[in-house]
Amino acid sequence: MGNVLVLAEHRQGVLRDITFEMLNVAAGVAKDLGGEVEVLLLGSGVDEMANKIAGYGVKVAVVDDPLLQSFNADQYQKVLSAVIDARKPALVMAGQTAQGVDMAPALAVEKGLPFVADVIGLAVDGGTLKATRQLYSGKVNAVVALKPADTYLVTVREAAFEAPAPSAAGAVEKLDSPLKEEPAYRKFVEYIEAEVGDVDITQSDILVAIGRGLKEDKNLPVIEALARAIKADLCGSRAAVDAGWLPHDRQVGTSGKTVKPKLYIAMGISGAFQHVAGMKAAKTVVAINKDPEAPIFTVADYAIVDDLFKIVPKLTEKLKELKG
Amino acid sequence: MKTFVCIKYVPDTSEAVVKVNAEGTAVDSSRFSFDINDADNYAVEESVQIKEKHEGTVTVLSIGPKESEVMIRMAMAKGCDNAVRIEDGRIAAHDPLMVAKVLAGAIKGQEFDLVLTGCMAADDGQMVTGVALAEELGVAHAAMVKKVELLEGGKIKAYRELEGGLMEVVEIALPAVLTIQTGINEPRYAPIRGIREAQKKELKVVNLDELGVDASAVDGGASKIVLEKLYIPEVVSSAEVIEGDPDQKAEKLASILVKGGLV
Numbered sequence: 055m056g057n058v059l060v061l062a063e064h065r066q067g068v069l070r071d072i073t074f075e076m077l078n079v080a081a082g083v084a085k086d087l088g089g090e091v092e093v094l095l096l097g098s099g100v101d102e103m104a105n106k107i108a109g110y111g112v113k114v115a116v117v118d119d120p121l122l123q124s125f126n127a128d129q130y131q132k133v134l135s136a137v138i139d140a141r142k143p144a145l146v147m148a149g150q151t152a153q154g155v156d157m158a159p160a161l162a163v164e165k166g167l168p169f170v171a172d173v174i175g176l177a178v179d180g181g182t183l184k185a186t187r188q189l190y191s192g193k194v195n196a197v198v199a200l201k202p203a204d205t206y207l208v209t210v211r212e213a214a215f216e217a218p219a220p221s222a223a224g225a226v227e228k229l230d231s232p233l234k235e236e237p238a239y240r241k242f243v244e245y246i247e248a249e250v251g252d253v254d255i256t257q258s259d260i261l262v263a264i265g266r267g268l269k270e271d272k273n274l275p276v277i278e279a280l281a282r283a284i285k286a287d288l289c290g291s292r293a294a295v296d297a298g299w300l301p302h303d304r305q306v307g308t309s310g311k312t313v314k315p316k317l318y319i320a321m322g323i324s325g326a327f328q329h330v331a332g333m334k335a336a337k338t339v340v341a342i343n344k345d346p347e348a349p350i351f352t353v354a355d356y357a358i359v360d361d362l363f364k365i366v367p368k369l370t371e372k373l374k375e376l377k378g
Numbered sequence: 379m380k381t382f383v384c385i386k387y388v389p390d391t392s393e394a395v396v397k398v399n400a401e402g403t404a405v406d407s408s409r410f411s412f413d414i415n416d417a418d419n420y421a422v423e424e425s426v427q428i429k430e431k432h433e434g435t436v437t438v439l440s441i442g443p444k445e446s447e448v449m450i451r452m453a454m455a456k457g458c459d460n461a462v463r464i465e466d467g468r469i470a471a472h473d474p475l476m477v478a479k480v481l482a483g484a485i486k487g488q489e490f491d492l493v494l495t496g497c498m499a500a501d502d503g504q505m506v507t508g509v510a511l512a513e514e515l516g517v518a519h520a521a522m523v524k525k526v527e528l529l530e531g532g533k534i535k536a537y538r539e540l541e542g543g544l545m546e547v548v549e550i551a552l553p554a555v556l557t558i559q560t561g562i563n564e565p566r567y568a569p570i571r572g573i574r575e576a577q578k579k580e581l582k583v584v585n586l587d588e589l590g591v592d593a594s595a596v597d598g599g600a601s602k603i604v605l606e607k608l609y610i611p612e613v614v615s616s617a618e619v620i621e622g623d624p625d626q627k628a629e630k631l632a633s634i635l636v637k638g639g640l641v
């Protein structure tokens with residue numbers, strides 16, 4: 055009773071970090087509920103992954119089935135549904151990831167579970183499970199209580215929690231697969247790798263990054279002049295790429311690239327967590343934004359609160375002058 | 379093709395100062411400017427492109443206030459055929475599972491091939507509604523779709539955008555719900571003629587009773603979650619704030635970058 059079931063996530067043969075990031079918070083909740091953490095791993099030929107997870111001192115339950123060769127939301131939902139019936143966990147945790155968002159809401163509806171998505175905090179408070187999540191791209195936090203139930207479901211934001219270090223070896227248990235056939239509605243076809251462009255921004259030393267604050271593409275030359283002056287490469291937020299100002303391989307963030315330049319100058323970028331995840335490893339971050347409360351300032355080393363178009367031309371001029 | 383497209387009227391808070399009331403129960407939205415959710419704008423464009431290629435009709439669904447009719451008319455000006463606006467104070471709007479149930483109530487009992495939603499609403503950022511809606515309707519789905527191809531035999535190929543920009547291609551059977559990711563297309567501007575025509579298109583306004591949805595199945599009592607408290611998170615910034623008039627700020631930053639050997 056009271057166990058916390060963590061859904062392991064893997065893709066193309068590699069366990070994704072979110073699997074481990076859920077472990078500490080799962081352990082905290084399990085302790086309060088008087089249970090333990092169990093990781094559920096679904097796949098085909100996944101012994102090695104199971105052992106790796108067990109190395110974090112947790113029990114691993116494995117459903118190993120050729121029908122689980124690649125992620126398929128329908129199949130995952132069927133297995134989870136069966137496992138919930140059989141093992142009655144108090145809480146099921148999955149990542150708020152491309153896999154999690156494709157599966158968890160349907161599972162919540164099917165099983166009638168209290169469900170909170172994209173949690174950044176989770177604790178038992180006076181016997182009630184409470185989740186913290188964000189609204190308005192991080193400008194407001196919400197505490198959400200889950201009404202009493204046998205099983206709760208949450209999805210956890212990536213990089214919101216620290217993963218523990220590997221510790222003692224836990225046990226691996228094989229479960230029977232409830233699957234009998236390929237799903238009727240949905241078939242995995244293939245993966246297509248992201249396109250490669252002329253510049254690999256993951257290798258750049260200096261990046262000048264633009265966001266929706268650029269307003270229109272006719273403003274690009276101002277930014278390009280700055281980039282030329284300091285031999286920087288250009289990159290940007292998803293909004294800048296969606297608008298067609300930059301090609302997709304210049305997108306920084308969860309659905310783009312993770313960069314680690316010496317200097318990252320973010321202009322007209324609000325700093326949504328999906329963007330920050332891709333640039334927070336930069337050594338020095340300069341943020342220019344006219345909104346003093348823009349979340350980008352939380353990861354900045356130097357902040358300018360102003361209209362970027364009033365700053366950038368002068369900045370370029372001065373940099374040219376100082377560098378001679 | 380018969381398509382439904384679900385759109386939400388959301389505040390643009392990217393430059394706004396957001397304040398929560400003293401009780402921590404509501405955000406003061408009186409000074410926000412509202413418009414169609416970013417991803418939903420792409421969903422509207424996709425639905426209209428599908429109609430242009432494969433004929434059929436597009437119906438707009440939105441749960442929201444009277445003011446949102448400007449947004450709904452704009453979607454019709456771009457080519458959607460008709461719309462249903464649902465307004466009812468009893469809906470537990472904080473719970474996307476309840477929202478999905480209401481949307482399902484507006485679709486159930488009608489023939490359809492596709493339902494498009496945005497992959498995320500920018501205000502509450504759940505990424506839940508579309509996939510929950512598919513389960514309510516008992517049809518297939520794919521989340522975070524960045525390309526759609528119609529195949530023979532009542533199937534489609536959906537290209538799902540995963541972390542790092544990797545695409546996962548799945549084949550799913552129609553009818554289906556797709557949650558549309560931004561960047562899938564280039565949303566058009568409404569043509570002047572379309573704006574005029576949109577005024578004549580049907581926009582039905584209904585409450586839960588008229589929709590035939592049992593209010594007690596989608597209200598705060600039915601929801602399994604309770605919004606307990608809202609608060610403004612502390613912005614912890616260790617950044618050195620560069621002050622002065624714009625020129626001074628630019629000059630100071632330039633010298634910091636050069637002296638620090640950063641450029």
Ligand SMILES: Cc1cc2nc3c(=O)[nH]c(=O)nc-3n(C[C@H](O)[C@H](O)[C@H](O)COP(=O)(O)OP(=O)(O)OC[C@H]3O[C@@H](n4cnc5c(N)ncnc54)[C@H](O)[C@@H]3O)c2cc1C
Nearest residue numbers: 265266267291292293307308309310322323324329344362
């Ligand atoms: C599944 C998923 C994956 C995603 N992946 C990514 C990703 O990989 N990368 C990514 O970036 N986003 C990603 N996003 C989108 C993310 O949630 C945000 O919508 C996006 O990062 C916002 O981009 P932005 O900061 O450019 O625009 P906005 O949030 O609109 O911010 C614009 C900013 O510009 C400022 N501004 C406006 N005018 C000026 C001016 N003249 N001078 C100075 N400042 C100005 C404003 O104050 C504001 O802060 C993803 C979203 C989802 C749902």
Ligand SMILES: Nc1ncnc2c1ncn2[C@@H]1O[C@H](COP(=O)(O)O)[C@@H](O)[C@H]1O
Nearest residue numbers: 384385441495496498499504505506507
């Ligand atoms: N009130 C609403 N009216 C119509 N559609 C909605 C509403 N709320 C959410 N949606 C749809 O569900 C999508 C995802 O919302 P969410 O799950 O809240 O992130 C949105 O992009 C819309 O397409």
